[in-house]
Amino acid sequence: MASKTYKSSGVDIDKANKFVDAIKGDIKKTMSAGVLKRDGAFGGLFELAKGQYKNPVIVSSTDGVGTKLLLAQKHGIHHTVGIDLVAMNVNDILCVGAKPLFFLDYIACGKLDPKVLKAVVKGIAKGCQQSGCSLIGGETAEMPGMYKADEYDLAGFAVGVVEKKAIIDGAGIKSGDVLIGFPSNGIHSNGYSLVRSVLSPAMQKKHIKDLLAPTRIYADEIALLTQNVKVRGIAHITGGAYYEKLTKVLPKGKCFAINKGSWPVPKIFQIIQKKGKIDDSEMYRTFNMGIGLAAVIAQRDVSRVESLLTRKQVNYSIIGQVVDHKSRRVVFQ
Numbered sequence: 001m002a003s004k005t006y007k008s009s010g011v012d013i014d015k016a017n018k019f020v021d022a023i024k025g026d027i028k029k030t031m032s033a034g035v036l037k038r039d040g041a042f043g044g045l046f047e048l049a050k051g052q053y054k055n056p057v058i059v060s061s062t063d064g065v066g067t068k069l070l071l072a073q074k075h076g077i078h079h080t081v082g083i084d085l086v087a088m089n090v091n092d093i094l095c096v097g098a099k100p101l102f103f104l105d106y107i108a109c110g111k112l113d114p115k116v117l118k119a120v121v122k123g124i125a126k127g128c129q130q131s132g133c134s135l136i137g138g139e140t141a142e143m144p145g146m147y148k149a150d151e152y153d154l155a156g157f158a159v160g161v162v163e164k165k166a167i168i169d170g171a172g173i174k175s176g177d178v179l180i181g182f183p184s185n186g187i188h189s190n191g192y193s194l195v196r197s198v199l200s201p202a203m204q205k206k207h208i209k210d211l212l213a214p215t216r217i218y219a220d221e222i223a224l225l226t227q228n229v230k231v232r233g234i235a236h237i238t239g240g241a242y243y244e245k246l247t248k249v250l251p252k253g254k255c256f257a258i259n260k261g262s263w264p265v266p267k268i269f270q271i272i273q274k275k276g277k278i279d280d281s282e283m284y285r286t287f288n289m290g291i292g293l294a295a296v297i298a299q300r301d302v303s304r305v306e307s308l309l310t311r312k313q314v315n316y317s318i319i320g321q322v323v324d325h326k327s328r329r330v331v332f333q
Contacts, residue, residue, distance in 0.1 A: 008143030010114060011089035019097045019114045021139065026125035030135040034101065044136030046102050048161065055164040059098035062157045063088040067216030068191040071204060071211055073150065078116050080214040082123020082152065083130070084189045087215035088238070089158035090131040091293060095234040095249075097168040098160030100133035117152070122157075123214070131219040133158065149198040156273040166226075170233035170249030173322055176299050177232060178305045179256060181319040185268050188215040191286040198276035210268040218293045221314055225295055231304055233296035237288040244285070246294060249327040255325035263317035265290045267312045284332070291319060 004202060007015060036045035048056060072081045082105075090100050105124050107117060117140065128135045147153070187195065187210075195211065198275070204211060225231050230251045233249035246256060269290065273283050297305055302318070309316050325331070 002241070003222070010111065011142045015112050015114065015172055016140060016142060019112060019117060020149040022114060022118055023125075026122050026175065027135050028231070030103075030128040030133070032088055032101075032132075032134045034295055035134050035136055036296070037123065039076065043288045044102065044104065044276070046134070046136060046159075053161065053163055056161050057162045057164045057167060059093045060158065061073050061089045061092040062155065062238055063092065064155045065189050066155070067196065068137045068187075068189050068212070069153065070113055071192065071208070075151070075178060075205070075208050075212070077208065077212050077279065077301065078119040079123050080212050082120045083127040083214035083217070084123075085154050086124055086127025086131060086133075086158070087217045088189050089156045089214055090133065091215070091218055091236040093158055093160040094218055094293075095168065095229070095236050096162060096221075097166050097226055098162040099223075100132045100161050100219060101166075102132045102136045103128050103131075105138040106286075107138070107152060108143055108147060108154075109141070109152035111143055111149040112142045113150070120152070120154070121218065126216075127214075129216060130217045134158070147311060159227050168226075168234055171251060171297070172232045173249065173254055173296050174232075174298075175322050175324050177296050177322040178318060179258070179294050179296055179320040179322070181263055181291035181294045182218055182221050183216075183263070183315050184237070184266070184288045184290055186210050186268055187286040188238070188289070188292055189240075190288070190289055194278075194286055195272060198272055203275065204273075207268060207271065210266070212231040216292050221293070221316075224294070224308065224312060224314065225297075225305070227322045229297055229301045231295050231297060233293050236319045237291055237293060241289070242284045242287065242330055243281075248330060249296065250322075253324060253326065255323050255328050256330045257323045258320040258321050258330060259318075262319045263290055282333075291317070296322065298333050
């Protein structure tokens with residue numbers, strides 16, 4: 001009887017090493033000047049440029065892609081979920097005005113399939129390039145028994161930096177302020193348990209392109225805004241959507257009055273709502289409904305911002321305003 005090995009137990013270290021070598025090219029494309037290369041280092045190293053910040057504050061986020069992965073795995077489409085992973089983390093740190101610096105990923109799988117995971121990492125690298133951050137580390141864990149052979153899960157970790165006096169936290173939001181919405185690419189990475197329960201396998205296959213459209217990354221839009229105007233609050237519209245994530249930035253006693261119909265709602269949401277006979281309130285609590293990120297600015301800055309965004313060909317909609325309310329945090333009108 002042959003002696004037991006790690007490989008015979010389901011974990012192939014040699015294959016994992018070959019996989020790491022195969023993705024080095026994609027990772028290299030994300031590297032910025034702040035990355036320090038040390039062959040013997042067990043952790044990723046990143047150096048802040050000297051003199052760039054007077055009082056730097058480090059901002060971090062961790063998140064995954066959720067059950068959207070089940071659709072990706074079922075339909076063999078793996079090149080977009082890596083972008084989702086970066087977006088879900090980077091968009092959160094953008095909301096406090098931070099510049100993304102670097103990203104780390106964690107991939108867990110039942111059996112390492114180099115072709116599948118290379119597609120995933122290629123997406124992660126693409127997301128890092130879109131957000132201007134470096135992919136400086138990660139872990140690929142082969143865990144037979146924990147996952148089926150064709151299953152994998154993803155987690156990501158983003159780190160950014162912001163000048164302390166430039167932190168955006170919503171504290172300065174006032175009545176009369178205006179809410180600008182930036183369009184989503186569709187569902188992004190929230191609400192897929194509801195999507196899968198509403199749409200039949202045949203319907204999922206029919207609309208798979210829309211269902212797996214990657215989460216949009218808003219680094220360019222936020223950089224453009226913060227460099228030209230005082231932004232009072234930014235919200236990433238994810239789980240909890242308009243009732244929880246959007247209102248998170250509001251000071252006590254303030255409420256968002258949202259103008260329904262002020263932006264186009266992608267058709268995929270209309271299909272989901274009709275098939276599931278879902279109430280409007282549930283849709284706006286679960287999904288972004290076409291707005292992936294929203295920013296609050298003063299009324300006096302609206303004309304300047306609209307002119308700027310139009311000139312730079314950035315899609316946006318004025319979707320609401322801030323009002324006083326003793327109990328409500330969001331109302332639709």
